[in-house]
Amino acid sequence: MTPVSSKQYTDDVSLLMVLIDTNPLFWSSTAAPLSFSNFLSQVISFLNSILLLNQLNQVMVIATGLNSCAYIYDSSSGPTNHRVETLLQKLEEFVVKDEELSNGNNDNDAFDGIGSSLLSGSYSVALCYIQRVFRSGSLHPQPWILCMHGSQDGPGQYVAIMNSIFSAQRSMVPIDSCVIGSHHSAFLQQASYITGGVYLKPQQLDGLFQYLTTVFATDLHSRSFLQLPKPVGVDFRASCFCHKNTIDMGYICSVCLSIFCKHHKKCSTCGSVFGQPQTSVSTLNQKRKGTDY
Ligand SMILES: [Zn+2]
Numbered sequence: 001m002t003p004v005s006s007k008q009y010t011d012d013v014s015l016l017m018v019l020i021d022t023n024p025l026f027w028s029s030t031a032a033p034l035s036f037s038n039f040l041s042q043v044i045s046f047l048n049s050i051l052l053l054n055q056l057n058q059v060m061v062i063a064t065g066l067n068s069c070a071y072i073y074d075s076s077s078g079p080t081n082h083r084v085e086t087l088l089q090k091l092e093e094f095v096v097k098d099e100e101l102s103n104g105n106n107d108n109d110a111f112d113g114i115g116s117s118l119l120s121g122s123y124s125v126a127l128c129y130i131q132r133v134f135r136s137g138s139l140h141p142q143p144w145i146l147c148m149h150g151s152q153d154g155p156g157q158y159v160a161i162m163n164s165i166f167s168a169q170r171s172m173v174p175i176d177s178c179v180i181g182s183h184h185s186a187f188l189q190q191a192s193y194i195t196g197g198v199y200l201k202p203q204q205l206d207g208l209f210q211y212l213t214t215v216f217a218t219d220l221h222s223r224s225f226l227q228l229p230k231p232v233g234v235d236f237r238a239s240c241f242c243h244k245n246t247i248d249m250g251y252i253c254s255v256c257l258s259i260f261c262k263h264h265k266k267c268s269t270c271g272s273v274f275g276q277p278q279t280s281v282s283t284l285n286q287k288r289k290g291t292d293y
Pocket residue numbers: 240241242243244245260261262
């Protein structure tokens with residue numbers, strides 16, 4: 001599908017896809033700087049602000065759990081006077097279901113880093129919905145994604161997340177990132193950098209609502225007139241396809257660009273056969289660093 005020209009959008013109507021991290025392991029850990037209920041109340045106030053800015057604005061909330069993700073709330077459906085109740089009820093149902101899933105499925109931890117959320121799933125769900133909006137006609141709100149995330153990155157999701165990021169870039173959908181954990185996230189940094197979104201790790205989470213309304217409430221048209229936070233440094237490290245480890249340097253298949261932490265005889269992705277590793281001149285294996293993809 002060819003990217004839709006941004007000129008076809010009405011310039012001040014927004015479709016905001018909000019991804020919220022509901023991972024119980026994160027919220028119960030010391031890495032969470034505020035309680036989940038405090039976080040939710042600030043987010044709900046922010047969503048109400050977005051809906052007040054323009055009556056045509058639409059907000060969609062997607063929960064990112066430990067093992068699953070789901071649509072929690074859509075402002076375009078249902079009565080507006082029970083907005084908070086609907087959202088909280090759906091969220092509670094989701095968290096219970098997500099926990100049931102994780103009880104029956106403990107074997108993904110070794111592969112995917114302990115305690116990471118299913119971020120790749122949430123990105124995909126959000127992008128699928130946005131594609132549906134794009135195809136609904138030439139007049140539609142301007143979509144963007146705001147990811148509020150606290151859990152650590154799951155290197156096992158590296159390929160799926162990068163595919164989502166490039167898909168968002170191609171559809172010209174910015175991914176904003178608001179980090180609520182104690183560490184920066186390489187995935188979120190790359191997502192915002194590549195898609196032209198805003199990446200922010202607020203210093204004072206007590207004032208999350210202030211950050212959200214001053215930085216993330218701006219519609220895409222107005223952004224060009226404002227000085228929003230610029231990326232200070234982006235962690236471009238990739239994960240190897242063989243062990244899902246985050247690596248500084250590695251080997252790249254010259255045919256399909258798969259990344260490996262050590263030399264293999266054959267590419268596990270495309271089946272290309274590699275020569276012997278050479279220390280001085282290497283034609284098949286290139287040192288990977290920085291933005292060379
Ligand atoms: Zn590896």
